[in-house]
Amino acid sequence: MPETCWNCGRPVSSGRRFCECGANAGGGSLGSRETILLLTFLGLVAAFVITAFAARFYHDRRRDLAEFWFGQGTSDLHAGDASSALSDLQTALIYARQDVSDAQQQAFSLNLAQALEADHRLDEAHAYLLDLWQSTPDSARLNLELAHLSAAMGKDADAQRYYANAIYGIWQGSPEQVHQYQRDTQLEFSRYLLDHNESMGAQSVLLAVAASLPRDAAMHMRVGGMMLEAGAPAQALDQYQQALEVDRRNREALIGAGISSFDLGNDREAIRYLGQASIQKAPTGQAATLPQDATRDLSIATADLSLDFLELGIGPNERAHRAAHAYEVAKARLENCAKSIGVSLPVPAVGHVTSSRTTALAAANSPSPAGEASNDGAAQDLLSAYEQALNMQSSSREATLERNPQLVDPLGKFVFEAESVAAAHCGVPTSVDDTALTRLEARYAAQNHE
Amino acid sequence: MSESTEPVTDRNAPVTETAPGVPPAEPLRSPGFVRRAAVASWGALEALRARLSMREDNLFLLLSVVIGLFSGLAVVCFRVAIDLSRLTLLGSAAAPGPLRVILVPTAMGVVLSVLAFRIFPNVRGSGVTQTKSAMYVYDGYIPFNTVIGKFITCALAIGSGQSLGPEDPSLQMGAGLASALGRRLRLSRDKVRLIAPVGAAAGLAAAFNSPIAAVLFVIEEVIGTWSGGVLGAVVLAAVSSVVVARIFLGAEPMFQIPPYRMVHWLELLGYAVLGIVGGLSSLAFVKLLAFMRPRLRALPHWTIWVQPALAGLIIGIIGLKFPQVMGAGYEYMDQAMHGQFVWQVLIALALLKVFATSLSVSSGVPGGMFAPTLFIGAMVGAAVGSVQLHYFPGHTGPLGSYALVGMGTLFAGFLRVPMTSVFMVLEISGNYSIILPVMVSNTIAYLISRQFQPTPIFDILTRQDGLDLPSMEENREQVVLRVESAMRQPVGLILKASDTASDAASRLGEMAEDPLLVSYETGRWTLVHKAELENAVSSGQGSLSLREILPGPRLSRLHPDQPLDVALRLMRDAPFLPVVHRADARRLIGILSLEDILAAYRRVSGAVVSSAASPEVASQAALND
Numbered sequence A: 001m002p003e004t005c006w007n008c009g010r011p012v013s014s015g016r017r018f019c020e021c022g023a024n025a026g027g028g029s030l031g032s033r034e035t036i037l038l039l040t041f042l043g044l045v046a047a048f049v050i051t052a053f054a055a056r057f058y059h060d061r062r063r064d065l066a067e068f069w070f071g072q073g074t075s076d077l078h079a080g081d082a083s084s085a086l087s088d089l090q091t092a093l094i095y096a097r098q099d100v101s102d103a104q105q106q107a108f109s110l111n112l113a114q115a116l117e118a119d120h121r122l123d124e125a126h127a128y129l130l131d132l133w134q135s136t137p138d139s140a141r142l143n144l145e146l147a148h149l150s151a152a153m154g155k156d157a158d159a160q161r162y163y164a165n166a167i168y169g170i171w172q173g174s175p176e177q178v179h180q181y182q183r184d185t186q187l188e189f190s191r192y193l194l195d196h197n198e199s200m201g202a203q204s205v206l207l208a209v210a211a212s213l214p215r216d217a218a219m220h221m222r223v224g225g226m227m228l229e230a231g232a233p234a235q236a237l238d239q240y241q242q243a244l245e246v247d248r249r250n251r252e253a254l255i256g257a258g259i260s261s262f263d264l265g266n267d268r269e270a271i272r273y274l275g276q277a278s279i280q281k282a283p284t285g286q287a288a289t290l291p292q293d294a295t296r297d298l299s300i301a302t303a304d305l306s307l308d309f310l311e312l313g314i315g316p317n318e319r320a321h322r323a324a325h326a327y328e329v330a331k332a333r334l335e336n337c338a339k340s341i342g343v344s345l346p347v348p349a350v351g352h353v354t355s356s357r358t359t360a361l362a363a364a365n366s367p368s369p370a371g372e373a374s375n376d377g378a379a380q381d382l383l384s385a386y387e388q389a390l391n392m393q394s395s396s397r398e399a400t401l402e403r404n405p406q407l408v409d410p411l412g413k414f415v416f417e418a419e420s421v422a423a424a425h426c427g428v429p430t431s432v433d434d435t436a437l438t439r440l441e442a443r444y445a446a447q448n449h450e
Numbered sequence B: 001m002s003e004s005t006e007p008v009t010d011r012n013a014p015v016t017e018t019a020p021g022v023p024p025a026e027p028l029r030s031p032g033f034v035r036r037a038a039v040a041s042w043g044a045l046e047a048l049r050a051r052l053s054m055r056e057d058n059l060f061l062l063l064s065v066v067i068g069l070f071s072g073l074a075v076v077c078f079r080v081a082i083d084l085s086r087l088t089l090l091g092s093a094a095a096p097g098p099l100r101v102i103l104v105p106t107a108m109g110v111v112l113s114v115l116a117f118r119i120f121p122n123v124r125g126s127g128v129t130q131t132k133s134a135m136y137v138y139d140g141y142i143p144f145n146t147v148i149g150k151f152i153t154c155a156l157a158i159g160s161g162q163s164l165g166p167e168d169p170s171l172q173m174g175a176g177l178a179s180a181l182g183r184r185l186r187l188s189r190d191k192v193r194l195i196a197p198v199g200a201a202a203g204l205a206a207a208f209n210s211p212i213a214a215v216l217f218v219i220e221e222v223i224g225t226w227s228g229g230v231l232g233a234v235v236l237a238a239v240s241s242v243v244v245a246r247i248f249l250g251a252e253p254m255f256q257i258p259p260y261r262m263v264h265w266l267e268l269l270g271y272a273v274l275g276i277v278g279g280l281s282s283l284a285f286v287k288l289l290a291f292m293r294p295r296l297r298a299l300p301h302w303t304i305w306v307q308p309a310l311a312g313l314i315i316g317i318i319g320l321k322f323p324q325v326m327g328a329g330y331e332y333m334d335q336a337m338h339g340q341f342v343w344q345v346l347i348a349l350a351l352l353k354v355f356a357t358s359l360s361v362s363s364g365v366p367g368g369m370f371a372p373t374l375f376i377g378a379m380v381g382a383a384v385g386s387v388q389l390h391y392f393p394g395h396t397g398p399l400g401s402y403a404l405v406g407m408g409t410l411f412a413g414f415l416r417v418p419m420t421s422v423f424m425v426l427e428i429s430g431n432y433s434i435i436l437p438v439m440v441s442n443t444i445a446y447l448i449s450r451q452f453q454p455t456p457i458f459d460i461l462t463r464q465d466g467l468d469l470p471s472m473e474e475n476r477e478q479v480v481l482r483v484e485s486a487m488r489q490p491v492g493l494i495l496k497a498s499d500t501a502s503d504a505a506s507r508l509g510e511m512a513e514d515p516l517l518v519s520y521e522t523g524r525w526t527l528v529h530k531a532e533l534e535n536a537v538s539s540g541q542g543s544l545s546l547r548e549i550l551p552g553p554r555l556s557r558l559h560p561d562q563p564l565d566v567a568l569r570l571m572r573d574a575p576f577l578p579v580v581h582r583a584d585a586r587r588l589i590g591i592l593s594l595e596d597i598l599a600a601y602r603r604v605s606g607a608v609v610s611s612a613a614s615p616e617v618a619s620q621a622a623l624n625d
Helices: A033-078 A082-096 A102-118 A122-135 A140-152 A156-168 A175-195 A199-210 A217-229 A233-246 A251-263 A267-279 A292-307 A316-340 A355-364 A369-391 A398-403 A405-426 A432-449 B033-052 B056-090 B098-119 B128-136 B144-159 B167-184 B189-208 B211-223 B228-249 B267-297 B301-305 B307-321 B330-337 B343-362 B370-391 B399-415 B418-429 B432-452 B457-464 B472-477 B501-506 B530-538 B564-571 B594-610 B615-624
Strands: B494-496 B516-519 B525-528 B576-580 B588-593
Touching (some): A033 A082, A033 A102, A033 B056, A033 B167, A082 A102, A082 B330, A102 A122, A102 A140, A122 A140, A140 A156, A175 A199, A217 A251, A251 A267, A251 A292, A267 A292, A292 A316, A316 A398, A316 A405, A316 A432, A369 A405, A398 A405, A405 A432, B056 B144, B056 B228, B098 B301, B098 B307, B128 B211, B128 B457, B144 B167, B167 B189, B167 B228, B167 B370, B189 B228, B189 B418, B211 B418, B211 B472, B267 B343, B267 B432, B267 B457, B301 B307, B330 B343, B330 B370, B370 B399, B399 B432, B399 B457, B418 B432, B501 B530, B516 B588, B525 B530, B564 B576, B564 B594, B588 B594
Parallel strands (some): B494 B516
Antiparallel strands (some): B516 B525, B576 B588
16 A cells, blocks of 8 residues: 555555545556556456356357257157156257257257147147247248147047148148148148048048149049048049049049049949059059058949949940849849848749749748837838839840840839848948948939939 | 656545656767657657556546456356356256266365365455455455456356356446556545445346446445445446446347236236245345354354355255256246246255355355346246246236246345336336336335345345445434424514614514524625624614625525535524525524524434334444434
8 A cells, every 4th residue: 555645645554445525545556547548448448358258158158068968858758758858848848049040949849739639648749839830920830830729639639720820820831841841741731530420521631732732643542532532532533643643543543533533423433444453463461462542442333333224324234234134133132131130032933923922931031029110111122122023024034135225224223222221221331232232322312303 | 657747635536647758868879760760759658658648537437348348258258157157167968967066066165165265365255245345444445356266166066067147247347447457547435445346236237237237246245335426437347347348258148038018917916926036035035044044153163164165065966956046046036937847846846956056155155146046936937927827828028027026026026126126127027018017027026025024134144244234224214303303493584685774673682593694685695793783883884775785705504305415505694594495595484503403313313222123123223322
């Protein structure tokens, strides 16, 4: 401490910091106040430089740690270790604040939510994502993740809402990437709707997807398959045909087109597509034969054609042949139906059985009193139809029909009535011929109705 | 001492300089290039020095900005040091391995005890009370090695997992930097005393990234006044430091919560419940700390070397199951705001943090209490919000809002700084829509804490240290005596300046009072003695008006609402002063004398002693007596 005060010049006792005049007695050994001020400014500049380096080191370190722990967390998540993934991703988020981009931070947060979900902490994941959502409600990825979570929690209405938000939300990436993300989301949403038996909703979404599909056979087939599931065979056929335009030998597209045509009632086209598919080489890993449903459809379509005696453009001999075949199938349908419900039909003899005898036989074979009323009705109908079949037996021969083409119409009428009776009392048929007959009847009934 | 300065008697007078310095005395034989360059540089330097010469008031303001910049840089480096310390000692994982969790705080406790008790003896404590004591006891003197020691010890303490925060130490470091600069620049005693809180505000503002809250805290808790001179400097320093901190650490709010919107007006009841719970929590925190600290200090002296290590060991054991309790805990506050803990865990964390922080503080580990207070508040708030969300889902907003309000609630209840707590919440969240719930909750917590714990925590700590510092809360709550409570009714004749001397003298016989008040039409007042009137009459000036006879100085006027402090300053040698109406200075309401003032103070002092609200106040009053 100096012995005299710089301010008033009075002596200052040793150990005192301030003079009696109030001035700071210790001025240090650096000289005047202005010199010290100047040195202070220089020190400030130096401090700025040092701090800049320190801050840069700090931010770089934190960014590296954030990326490291994010990588660890993602690996753990993919490996199925949800608990470790959760801890790692939480650590990543700690270091991510202010040191990574917003998009990266959101990716961290979304992965954390997935880890929470994988760890069966659905409520926490939901709360976490909802919190994020309130900050960025238009983030498509966030909405998609919320949709997944809501679906897992059984909140159907929320899931649908978030899916819709995700489709029309903001995606990060190039325009092509964004378009693909939207399309993938739409397809995922469609799948969700189909799984929840909301076919009409799925159709709407799929129609939107179909409007902007690229020229990609796989994509068309995927959409076509979902259209079929949603009960829109016409749109499905359109998609499969577009797939075939890209690759006309694509077996899966041919099968899909065939099934779609079959569902639309166009048997010839169905046979054409499925026939082509059956001769294409199956891709590696798939069976050489057609899938079971395609095979059945092909059989039914083929059978349908062989029964369709009303098809335009066929010759009288072919018509007679088909009508005779249809009669046999209808008769067999009645016999099988009666057998399945325990009704005994009269044995066909030369000529025909009288109604009284038919009635007596029916009474002798009547079921127990409990089912008497309904079975009576079924038996009556079946016996009546069968009697008609027996009455028409002579006129159902192919040769007779060839000579008397006018007999085809009443025979056809009988065939359809027999099918109606059998369907009413025995339900949907299982055999190929019976199914074909049912389809034939339904098709012409619909045409007559129009 | 510069050879160019002249001795000056006025302590605030600028330090004068002579003309720019001259080259060395010896004559130059043949000036070369180097010598010419040296001369030119010296001249420039002297010119710069002359420019920097300024009055102390201006220097003080400039220094405030410089202190703000230095404090901001120091806080940034402090944050980096804490981070580096944490990464080195505990690793980068959020939940370090069990061996590390146990060993590191324990081992660093040993190191800290050596540093804090041997090498840097002034670094113990949070920093707030130490700054106050520097200001009121040591004329603003804070040794610079305290700044260095605080930096090192707190970085190690927080980084090793002690349950402490960086804000209070930042406050003390800022104050220390300011004190060092002020002394180096030879500021007067008054200015050096005032520069410490300027630095304190700068340090706190940078640490919290919130200038308004820092300014309010320093004014509420350190300075205790709103004087214009220091307020300007404090604001300048706080803003400067925040600017620097944001340059290097980013300008994002400390916590990101969705914008608040009131779901239902009944939600305010929920925040009222939070206020009650927060108030009780802060009460528990204060009581535990006030209980634990003196008892640990009362242990044998040699235990000071092991107390920090034992505290570290206990915190490490807690950290095995709840690592969130270690360190400042900001990242876990963020997680609580995003609903990542169930309410049972939140309550557990709050309770454990109260215990751990009390342990760390009481064992003498250097470090702050602000961050732990916020942590406890966040956990309590999120817990209350979780329960309300469960039972009243339609009337409860997002959990983040409850956690945020909870922070402010604990701040108000524990630290007893209600204004600061409101603005702090607004600034750290950047979310001004939440002000109503904050005010409701904070007020309730503050009132509960004040009702059941009259002495604030900082006053408890300073009194435990044997210091008698002014209590800002007690100062705020002291009754301000005003003129109206001390004045008395005027008695006797009031003369007018237009009255003649003889007229006035004729009425003197009626009056016992002397001197008498004289009223002017302009609203001014003066006094006249009876002897003066009698002299005027006897000397033939009886027909003159009092205005002509009394040329003396007018009396100062008082108003009823003015504090007695103002009256004392205006009293000077007058026997009494008139108390007049503010709208009509000619209307006399009363008179006030020095005796009246003293009597009023005596009445108040007597009332405080007889109905002491707290033992501390009664004992203080007894000491004063």
